[in-house]
Amino acid sequence: MMAIIKNIDLGSLETICKILGDTNNGISGTEISKYLAETSIKDPQLNSTKWKRLYDALSIKQSEDSCSNNILAFIKYVLRPSRHIHRKQWFENIRTELNYVLSFEGLEITESGDIKITDKVKTFSEAEERAQTLRKTLLDRKIHSDVLIFCKAELLVDNYFHAVFEATKSIAEKIRIKTGLTNDGSDLVMQAFSFKEKVPYLALNSLQTESEKSEQKGFSNLLIGIFGTFRNTTAHAPKITWKIDEQDALDILSTISLIHRKLDKAVEAKKYMKEIYNPPQPSFKKEGVS
Incomplete structure (x- = not known):
């Protein structure tokens, strides 16, 4: 069983959602709906803006769980390498941006799409x-x-x-x-x-x-x-x-x-x-x- 991982700071979670929901380089609204449903995370649909909608869904789920395990599972699901074999550069760019944020949480997305615990960057x-x-x-x-x-x-x-x-x-x-x-x-x-x-x-x-x-x-x-x-x-x-x-x-x-x-x-x-x-x-x- 996967160890319980503490909540991701809401500021970090907001930045993660802005990266994933970016208008030009993020995932589409249709993909957001699809991935949330497939990972059993409820979409409250409180906002039409992609990143805000994603933030609402993930922050509520994290609050309900009192841990970030399902949030990290969602990120891992979205960045499954087999999804992106025709856009490898996109995968690397998004992974680099997300790792920049996750490093402040002591986490890292590996090249295989897994998430591991690593040294935490404080500032x-x-x-x-x-x-x-x-x-x-x-x-x-x-x-x-x-x-x-x-x-x-x-x-x-x-x-x-x-x-x-x-x-x-x-x-x-x-x-x-x-x-x-x-x-x-x-x-x-x-x-x-x-x-x-x-x-x-x-x-x-x-x-x-x-x-x-x-x-x-x-x-x-x-x-x-x-x-x-x-x-x-x-x-x-x-x-x-x-x-x-x-x-x-x-x-x-x-x-x-x-x-x-x-x-x-x-x-x-x-x-x-x-x-x-x-x-x-x-x-x-x-x-x-x-």
Whole structure:
């Protein structure tokens, strides 16, 4: 049996309902009715505004139960990953916003959609201070600008994993932009950098010597390792159990910074390989012709 979890602060509950009932990015009014009915939470329909209607239903239920278990079960039900296989980015965005609020309650929605107890953040300034400290240290390391944008308080209210996770996703996005490919993770890396095809999509160098080819293969393996650790959507254990401290985050983000610099300099492999496969033909002058 699930342990009794104390009431969620009404201020936090209001913010949760505003996130879920947001006009542009939240769930629809029809979905609210459906999910409340399916989780056996009465809809008093006191307000027509989505978030207020949701707040009325959840706050009344919590008051009746004297605990938040059914409220958390509702959130878990709404964010069941299998519901959102065609809008994964929406799922991640909503989960990040909700975790920002839930962190003040000592709770977190995991990547698998479960809710777990975690370290409680007491103040927003605590998260801000953590973000500023990380950003300052990374600036001292002259970190790549594409990595600095992930040093946000909302990504650090629980631990540093969220910042690292989001920064890793930016690597895949840069590769897709440079190649036009649509894959993700190791499949994207293999398609972009491997020698299975005559010419890879991207090259770090001219790829003419064994040393240069080894650099390309090593970089590809580095990317696969990064994705395998932080982007494997079927392996939930790292997100749930792996506590990344500040030093871990600094080292990993520094590696991601190196990757971004390498990607910035990478060019279409065909430009490097053109001379190999289409070498310039020598010109011959006919005798007596200037």
